[in-house]
Amino acid sequence: MPRRERRTMQHQDTTALSQTGSVSTTPQLSRRIVSLPLDVILLVLDAVKELRTSRYARKTLCSCARTCRAMVRPSQVRLYADVAISGGKMIEGFGRTITSNKDLASMVKELSAHIRSARPAPWVLPNEVPLSPQAIRGMANLRKLSIRGVAPTGSTTLQSSAALKDFILSFAFYCPTIKDLRLARLEFQCYYDLVVYVTAFRAVETLDFKSVTWSGGGPIPALDDGGSTYCAPELRTLKITLYRQDRPTWDFTVGSWGSSIQSLTIHIANQTREFRGLSTFSQLRHFELRMADDDIRTAPAALLHIKSEHIKTVRIIHEAQMRDMRGWLPTLYEWLCFDEILSEPPYTSLTRVTWCLLSNEPDAEGWFLGLPRCFSRLAERGILVCER
Numbered sequence: 001m002p003r004r005e006r007r008t009m010q011h012q013d014t015t016a017l018s019q020t021g022s023v024s025t026t027p028q029l030s031r032r033i034v035s036l037p038l039d040v041i042l043l044v045l046d047a048v049k050e051l052r053t054s055r056y057a058r059k060t061l062c063s064c065a066r067t068c069r070a071m072v073r074p075s076q077v078r079l080y081a082d083v084a085i086s087g088g089k090m091i092e093g094f095g096r097t098i099t100s101n102k103d104l105a106s107m108v109k110e111l112s113a114h115i116r117s118a119r120p121a122p123w124v125l126p127n128e129v130p131l132s133p134q135a136i137r138g139m140a141n142l143r144k145l146s147i148r149g150v151a152p153t154g155s156t157t158l159q160s161s162a163a164l165k166d167f168i169l170s171f172a173f174y175c176p177t178i179k180d181l182r183l184a185r186l187e188f189q190c191y192y193d194l195v196v197y198v199t200a201f202r203a204v205e206t207l208d209f210k211s212v213t214w215s216g217g218g219p220i221p222a223l224d225d226g227g228s229t230y231c232a233p234e235l236r237t238l239k240i241t242l243y244r245q246d247r248p249t250w251d252f253t254v255g256s257w258g259s260s261i262q263s264l265t266i267h268i269a270n271q272t273r274e275f276r277g278l279s280t281f282s283q284l285r286h287f288e289l290r291m292a293d294d295d296i297r298t299a300p301a302a303l304l305h306i307k308s309e310h311i312k313t314v315r316i317i318h319e320a321q322m323r324d325m326r327g328w329l330p331t332l333y334e335w336l337c338f339d340e341i342l343s344e345p346p347y348t349s350l351t352r353v354t355w356c357l358l359s360n361e362p363d364a365e366g367w368f369l370g371l372p373r374c375f376s377r378l379a380e381r382g383i384l385v386c387e388r
Contacts, residue, residue, distance in 0.1 A: 042074055049078045080107035085131075086114035095135040105138030112146040115167075133170050142175040149185035165193070172200035179203055179234075184210040199232055206237040213242075239265040252277025262286065262310075266302070268295075278305035285310050290317040296336070303341050311346055315354040321361065329363070330370035343377045353378050356387040364388075 048060045058079060065075035085091045091113065098105035113131065147168065164186070171178065181204050188194045191214050198207065238261050240250060250268075252275075262283050267290040275298075289302055296318050303314075316338075320329060342353055355375065357368050371386045378384040 038070070041071060045071070045074050045078055076104060077107050080104050082110040083108055084112040084114075091115075091131050095131045098138050099132065099135045102138050105135070106141050108139045108142055110144040110146075111139065111142060112148070114148050131167070133174065136170045137174040139175055140177070142171070142178055144180040144182075145171055145175070145178050146182040146184070147186065148183075164188075165197075168197050169200055172197070172202075176203060180206045180208075182208040182210075183212050186212050188212075188214040190214050202232055203234055204232045205234050206239075207235060208239040210241040211243060212240075233260065235260050237261065237263040237265075239267075241267040252280060259283075264288070266290070275302045275305045278302060279307040281306065281308055283310055284308035286313045286315070287311060288315040288317070290319070292319040293321060296320075296332075300336050300338065300341055303338075303347075307346060309346050309349075312350060313352045313354070314342065314347070314350060315356065317356040317358065320357060320359040320364070320367070329367045330374045333371075333374040339375045339377045342375075343381075350381075350383055352385060353383050354385045354387060358388070 045061065045064060048064065049057055061075045061079050064071045065079070083094065085094045098108070178201055181198075181201055183197075188197075194212065194214055198204070242250070259280070260283060261281055263286040264278075264281060264284055265288040284306065285308070287303075287306060289299055291299055299316060341347070342350065353375070355371055357364065357371065359367065361367075368386065368388055372379045372384065375384050
């Protein structure tokens, strides 16, 4: 009988040890998760950040930040590296966050601000932009800035206001490292205002304007430093997108836009005045022109205006949705003498000519197959690339 009790006690001790062991393994497992090598943690977070749906990626990064202490800062770095804010409440909330935490503000590398005010006039810039100068000052490492207005029915621009100048110039003053500036759906009071905003970003390398216009002309006084150009000294890439309803037209002869630009992209409607001054782009290496339907007839004028001896690549994008063109679109290309123009100076040193035909018309396949015949000289030089 005593021997039997002994066996029972042994069984109870074994059970207790098993239970204790199962409990004690939990903190050990947690410690193993926390002590993952840093490079493994960073690879996981990088994979999360690259998820297709940005909203899901941000939500997952927030969850990762709450998982353990080791993941907090790496998750924050990826959350705040690329920030998109839209509307007054979101902008105000973001401003409060980075104002109270300067460490988070320094993590912001790219910022996209969609400005709009409350109804009944959501397209008019509010008198006071919610993002304060104090918040902007903290983003000293900002590299890319996008500011976009909202378009109401029948308009494409955000009407100018006194707050617009202070808002944009605050970034130029407090964020001197901005290299990529993108403005969309904004209307300035005059052309000189736009010039002032652009030249204030002294380190900018890329300018992207989409439906950026001005309501009046006005004089263009000389710069304080007596310089002959109004563009930032590091500017290399200029992209301009205008639509038929956008006014006024651009004039590249004003402001010496081409002094340092090496890549120029223009997407405009049929307005040949837009090509004035293209000859001033003396350092141009790449030229891209995007036109729709019958506007392609003015493309030769743009090509003839370019005089840069450094031009190496040309890309033409034609959005052809013209049912009346039918089978003679390649004939139109030949009649416009693209092949001849691109075979004469300054295009004799070209290394690549890309013709991109975008069309859903039934004859589009036949048009595309006929492109090499339209540009026989370019094809013989081995520099023609056709895309759809």
